[in-house]
Amino acid sequence: xRREQIRYRMRQGVYNELRSVELIAAWIPYVPxxxxxxxxxxxxxxxQRHYQLLRTRLFGLGEDPDAYRPLPEWQALFDWLVAxxxxxxxxxxxxxxxxxxxxxxxxxxxxxxxxxxxxxxxxELYRTQILPDEYRHAAIGRKALSLLADTxxxxxxxxxxxxxxxxxxxxxxxxxxxxxxxxx
Numbered sequence: 538x539r540r541e542q543i544r545y546r547m548r549q550g551v552y553n554e555l556r557s558v559e560l561i562a563a564w565i566p567y568v569p570x571x572x573x574x575x576x577x578x579x580x581x582x583x584x585q586r587h588y589q590l591l592r593t594r595l596f597g598l599g600e601d602p603d604a605y606r607p608l609p610e611w612q613a614l615f616d617w618l619v620a621x622x623x624x625x626x627x628x629x630x631x632x633x634x635x636x637x638x639x640x641x642x643x644x645x646x647x648x649x650x651x652x653x654x655x656x657x658x659x660x661e662l663y664r665t666q667i668l669p670d671e672y673r674h675a676a677i678g679r680k681a682l683s684l685l686a687d688t689x690x691x692x693x694x695x696x697x698x699x700x701x702x703x704x705x706x707x708x709x710x711x712x713x714x715x716x717x718x719x720x721x
Contacts, residue, residue: 543652543659544598547591548605554588556615560633563622570626572684576677580634583670590666594659610709617705624698627685631695632702635678640706642671 561581568574595602621629645668652660686695 540655543648543656544595544600546648547595547659548600548602549607549611551588551591551595551602552605552607552611553615554584554591556619557584558588560615560619560622563619564629567622568626568629570681570684573626573630573677573681576680580670580674580677583674587667587670590662594662608709608713610712614705614709625694627681627691627695628698630678630681631686631698633678634674635682635695636699636702637706638671638675638678642668642675645671 558581561577561584565574565577565581568577592602618633621632645663649660649663649668652663682695686692
């Protein structure tokens with residue numbers, strides 16, 4: 538992986554972490570289940586800290602993290618997630634904390650592996666400061682599923698929410714890939 542690709546992913550990470558703060562803050566008032574609601578402020582703090590860590594690292598590399606403009610499809614994905622705040626907790630947390638954060642963990646693991654030889658300081662930042670928190674965030678989704686997906690109907694709603702999230706993520710990637718292939 539080239540250094541520029543790593544920096545691009547870090548700039549996107551700054552955006553993702555900031556939008557994650559926004560959506561969790563929007564969701565907290567709509568999570569009536571106390572044992573789950575109590576976990577979300579910790580995640581909100583983590584996401585804010587990740588935002589600051591990535592911004593600081595990019596500044597240290599001579600980059601302007603605020604110059605990043607998200608792909609329209611990625612912005613739409615986060616707008617949709619924020620708008621999902623009134624959906625049942627099971628669905629929200631299946632979508633973001635379970636499906637989304639689990640995929641983030643896998644993506645960060647791959648980034649760390651690929652960046653190790655090119656930018657070991659950034660790889661270490663992800664390995665020690667970001668990835669452990671992301672595992673905890675995915676665990677919030679697993680906890681929500683174990684508490685709330687207690688009937689076959691609830692389990693199907695959780696599966697449907699995960700599918701919906703994955704379809705939106707894949708649609709964003711497909712649109713981006715088509716734009717790259719067109720040279721736009």
